[in-house]
Amino acid sequence: MTRQPFPRLKASAAALLLFGMGALAPGAQAKEAAPLRPQVAAPLSSFDAEVNTFLAAYWRMFPDAAVAAGRYAEAARLPAPTEALRKQQLAFAEQWLQRLAGLNKNTGLSAAQAGDLLLLDNHLQALRWSLTELRSDRWDPTEYNVADPFAQLLNKPDFAPLPQRLKLMDQRLRQVPAYYQAALAKLSEPSPLHLKLAIEQNSGALSLFRDDIPRAIKQAGLKPAEAAAITAHNAKALSALEEFIAGLQKIEKAQAGAGRSFRLGKALFEQKFAYEIQASVDAQTLYQRALAEKEALLQRMSAYADQLWPQCLAGEAVPADRSDKIARVIAKLSERHVAPERFVEDIKAQIPALEKWVVEHDLLTLDPSRPLVVRETPTYMRGVAGASISAPGLMDPKGVTYYNVDPLDKYTPEQAESFLREYNHWVLQVLNIHEAIPGHYVQLLYSNKSPSKVKALFGNGAMVEGWAVYAERMMMESGWGAVDGKPSAEMGLMYAKWNLRVVSNAILDYSVHVLGMSEAEAMNLLQREAFQSHTEATEKWHRAQVSSTQLSSYFAGFSEILALREALKAKQGSDFKLKAFHEEFLSHGSAPVRMVQKLMLGQ
Incomplete structure (x- = not known):
């Protein structure tokens, strides 16, 4: 499961959202220490003014990114993804890098400001790389989907009255034909898997135009001519x-399974990993660490299985094979x-219990004024992850956070049973911790309150996913899932299984895109070695094909957050306070963990 929308690194303006792109360029690690050293403070207004100038220019160039940040008026603009637009975006990146x-020569920048500058610089380097080397605009048609800003406007009564929002939508509607014509012309031998997903997601958007917008027009009380x-x-x-969907279907039929491979290959994957994950290690090292952690988890799970066997399978012989026993x-x-x-x-019902636990155990300060709404995932967003968070942008202080959950009606009864066995009584609790409280929902609220606009807007996906995984650990350490005050072996086993999924995500990601892992090998890893149900494993294999590097973000971010916590414990000794650590860590927006580490440890 993932937080939405933390997209893959993309070139198209329609998909260039803010998160997950503020990473270092490959080879830039050695340069990081110098800009982050605290210096004599410069006037805040000078640096902030330049940031504001950049943001104003950025919103003009990438209006859908502005909408994602909460600037809903920008939804009126929908630039067609032409080759001319790509060149304009590239020129924008080059201009602002220079x-x-x-500013980088200004020795008066504070550590926080220097970190902001580093994020902006690397966001632009990532943009330039995406526009010139990755070029997913030519082979990934999932980048082309106009639905979300329309849905945002329909669901934002606090932004403006419906008639005013419809006027903005009207301006956007006029540009849709040119947008989709340019998108279809841009594609060249698209990946068959991405092609299929694009057809499904855009088909899911049809109801916006067939039902939702016409309904809003009737409700708005417009003058007849305007309506x-x-x-x-x-x-x-x-x-x-x-016509766009029909065009994609025509390409799909003509290609007959041919087209670009979904695999990035070693060079592109490592470059993308450096930009998006921004870990303290490279992709191959993280992969090797994941393999080692996998074995440690299996040993722990074996011990839990030994403990639980007598009550679960009394009278049956314990298998000699470790995997069989655990399974x-x-x-x-x-x-x-x-x-x-x-x-x-059931997901809705559990949210209040999680809120109560966090408050009673003094883990974090929550904000009851910012609601979390559990809803069925909109159809145009389905097909990648079964649960996700849609959080309001920095510029939308009153916005609602949505916990998106795919309904099970797409499954046969057998598939639904397989899915529910994966998200059983214990695992569903861990999922809700991860996606909601104190995971993504809480972290993103803190991020939007960060004093740094840049760290909130141009944050790091590995930090965000890493926090959600760390939140699970935090809750287990505080006693969540205990029975009569004693640790639960059942929860211990299932939590270890969930952690094994985090580790297996990183193994799968690297293996698929760099090592050429086959479907049979992937299913063996996920089902036999990570104990996932057939439905879960099938969907994860699909996700590994249509995304890249994002599956590595969970293990990368979690391991670095945990290491930072232990380093602070060692440094502060008896003065270490868990809640204080959590709130200071989250105060830095969604900055990469290694940047937060430098700020918190004073290095």
Whole structure:
């Protein structure tokens, strides 16, 4: 599961959201220490003014990124993804890299400001690399989808009255035909898997134009002529979307399974890893660490299985094979799960208990004024992860955070049972911790309150995913899941299984895109070695193919956050306070962990 929208690094303006792109360029690690040293403070207004100038220019160049940040008025603009636009974006990156290089010579920057500058510099380097080397605009049609800003405007009554929002939508609607024409022309031998997903996701967007926007027009009380004009523009947009889907289907039929491979290959994967993950190690080293952690987890799970065997499988012989033994116990425990029709409702019901636990155990300060709404995932967002968080941007202080959950109606009864065994009584609790409290939902609220706009807007996906995984650890350490005040072996085994999934994500990611792992090998890793259900393993294999590097972010971020906590414990001794650590760590927005480490340790 993942937080939405932390996208893959993309070139198209429509998909260039802010998170996960503020990483170092490959080879830049040795240069990081110097800019982060505290210096004599310069006037804040000078640095802040330059940041504000950059952001204003950035919003103009990338209006969909502005919408993601909460600047909903920018949804009125929808630049067509033409070759001319790509060149304009590249020129923008080059111009601002040169301009910000001048600020880098300012020895008066504080450590926090220097960190901001580093993030901006590397965001632009990542953009330049994406536009010139990755070039996913030519082979990944999932980049082309106009739906989300329309949905944002429909669901933002606090931004503006409906008639005003419809006027913005009308401006955007007029640009949809040119957008999709340019998108179709841009594609060259697209990856068949991405092609299929793009058809599914854009088909999911059809209901916006067929149902949602016409319904809003009727509800808005517009003058007849105005309503008729918007209706006409909406009809043309719907037709353009249908033509785009038909065009993708035509390409799919003509390619007959040919086209670009979904695998990035070693060079592109390592470059993308450096930009997006921004870990203290490279991709291959993280892969090797994940292999070692996998074995440590299996040893722990074996001990839990020995403890649980007598009560789960009394009278049966314990298998000699370690994997068989663990799998048998997990299979027995997994019989306890929610009914399929109660899946979304059960998630909703658990959120208050998590909030209460965090407050009573003094783990973090929560903000009751910022609601979390559990909803079924919109159809145009489905097909990558079964659960995700859609958080309001920095510029939307009153926005609602959505916990998106895919309903199970897409499954056969057998598939639903397989899914629910994966998300059984214990694992579903860990999922809710990860996605909601005190995971993504809480971290992103803190990030938006950070004094640094840059660290909130141009944050690091590995920090965000790493925090969600760390939040699980935090809750288990505080006693969540205990029975009668004693640690639960059942929760211990299932939590270790979940951690094994985090580790296996990194192994799978590298193996698929660099080592050429086959589907059979991937399914063996996920089912036999990581004890995942067939449905979960099948969907993870699909996700590994249509994404890259994001699956590595969980293990990369978690391991570095945990290492930072232990380093601070050693440094502060009896003065270390867990809540203080959590809140100081989260105060730095969504900055890369190694940048936060320098700020917190004073290095």
